[in-house]
Amino acid sequence: MDEKSSSSSHHRLLIVLLMVLLFGVIMVQYVCPSRSECQALHRLGSWFNSGKVTGSRGGDSELQDGFQKDPYIAEDGALARFVPRFNFTKEDLNRVVDFNIKGDDVIVFLHIQKTGGTTFGRHLVRNIQLERPCECHAGQKKCTCFRPGKKETWLFSRFSTGWSCGLHADWTELTSCVPSRMDSREASRSLPSRNYYYITILRDPVSRYLSEWRHVQRGATWKASLHVCDGRSPTLSELPSCYSGDDWSGCSLQEFMDCPHNLANNRQTRMLADLSLVGCYNVSTMSEEERWAVLLESAKRNLRGMAFFGLTEYQRKTQYLFERTFNLEFIAPFTQLNGTRASSVEVPPETQRRIRQLNRWDVELYEYARDLFLQRFQVARQQERRQARERRQQERRRLRGGFRTNQGRQLKPTETPRPTNSRSVVTEERRREKPAEDSVASEVPLPDWWDLDENSTLEDYIDNVEQW
Numbered sequence: 001m002d003e004k005s006s007s008s009s010h011h012r013l014l015i016v017l018l019m020v021l022l023f024g025v026i027m028v029q030y031v032c033p034s035r036s037e038c039q040a041l042h043r044l045g046s047w048f049n050s051g052k053v054t055g056s057r058g059g060d061s062e063l064q065d066g067f068q069k070d071p072y073i074a075e076d077g078a079l080a081r082f083v084p085r086f087n088f089t090k091e092d093l094n095r096v097v098d099f100n101i102k103g104d105d106v107i108v109f110l111h112i113q114k115t116g117g118t119t120f121g122r123h124l125v126r127n128i129q130l131e132r133p134c135e136c137h138a139g140q141k142k143c144t145c146f147r148p149g150k151k152e153t154w155l156f157s158r159f160s161t162g163w164s165c166g167l168h169a170d171w172t173e174l175t176s177c178v179p180s181r182m183d184s185r186e187a188s189r190s191l192p193s194r195n196y197y198y199i200t201i202l203r204d205p206v207s208r209y210l211s212e213w214r215h216v217q218r219g220a221t222w223k224a225s226l227h228v229c230d231g232r233s234p235t236l237s238e239l240p241s242c243y244s245g246d247d248w249s250g251c252s253l254q255e256f257m258d259c260p261h262n263l264a265n266n267r268q269t270r271m272l273a274d275l276s277l278v279g280c281y282n283v284s285t286m287s288e289e290e291r292w293a294v295l296l297e298s299a300k301r302n303l304r305g306m307a308f309f310g311l312t313e314y315q316r317k318t319q320y321l322f323e324r325t326f327n328l329e330f331i332a333p334f335t336q337l338n339g340t341r342a343s344s345v346e347v348p349p350e351t352q353r354r355i356r357q358l359n360r361w362d363v364e365l366y367e368y369a370r371d372l373f374l375q376r377f378q379v380a381r382q383q384e385r386r387q388a389r390e391r392r393q394q395e396r397r398r399l400r401g402g403f404r405t406n407q408g409r410q411l412k413p414t415e416t417p418r419p420t421n422s423r424s425v426v427t428e429e430r431r432r433e434k435p436a437e438d439s440v441a442s443e444v445p446l447p448d449w450w451d452l453d454e455n456s457t458l459e460d461y462i463d464n465v466e467q468w
Helices: 001-029 039-053 117-126 171-185 204-216 253-258 267-272 286-304 315-326 350-360 362-409 423-442 456-466
Strands: 108-112 196-204 308-311
Touching: 001 204, 001 286, 108 117, 108 171, 117 308, 171 196, 171 456, 196 315, 196 362, 204 253, 204 267, 253 350, 267 286, 267 362, 286 362, 315 362, 350 362, 350 423
Parallel strands: 108 196, 196 308
Antiparallel strands: none
């Protein structure tokens, strides 16, 4: 008898412990809904919940933290809710261009080394749904990207026109070279002033720097780069080399960092800035601090003015913003690949700090670019949801209008009116008053596009929840 009572007590205790554990897991999900907070507790919760979804078909792949997975959410461990740091104008954030591929408009891709530009460049020539797709042939590096009905290119990039303005030409080179190159290609007819839409891809400075070092270590060089500024290339004294041989293969990371003339340092800032503002490659015109401060502000200004830029760390958001900016669609979705050669390099914390210091202007530029990029994405998604919400509201008004029309039609001779009482009369009067209320409500202008207080229905509320 004692054994039975003891066993029963153990079972009750086990049940109580399981209930407490379940309650704790629920509270963790409620108090810490983001994986970026309370990570250890979330791992415990995910381990516990894994046993509950294995029986359902695709259950674990369909839900994440209780929400349906969104392809744009938390691509690289981003915060649960993005908090803007910089103030941008509405024009800076609402970036949509009227790109006319059948006219004379041209997309110009500024390809910065080791930012994933090769992958993005291939997307441009092989992965866009076009009336006249680019013609790419095996064994050929360049594709033919003609406009519909014309033998004229709409894309100026490595994989369409080649390095026509020099290997990895920067902003200073492209803006002075592209118009003349395009006009010479189509000199057989007089052209109006065309629109040039500049685009680029940026990457986390430390990852980009390590990737360039590994690339150089394997023997890569960019000797063919022209670095033209104000009509000439720099002299050897203005731009010394870091190595004496044919290449710098086998160089250590320490050697790579120790070269004071290494163009890998702050490469993104320099390639996006107007170098003529600082005397091109003549560093004697001003102090180094003043020179880089001018270049950084120029790079920020040019980045804001570009039609589009993407970030390597946010592939799906990059795809979404490009499609929305140019009203073009890719055939296959972009893939976020974090297993690069740079990510496989184990770098001590002190070395990482040294790299960040060497690239301090790129670090500041990237933080600025990331803030602008995510704000643009947030605004675009809100506008998309608002448009969908307006379509639903218009459809509801249309259906209500049809219902009222049917209710207000005249009775046929064979029909007899329904008996009404005072309550039904009041209800009918209120129903007649409703169209006037609807018309007044529809005339009220929508709040500013940054406002989130537009939750007329539960469906609208769910649409407004921004998961990052």
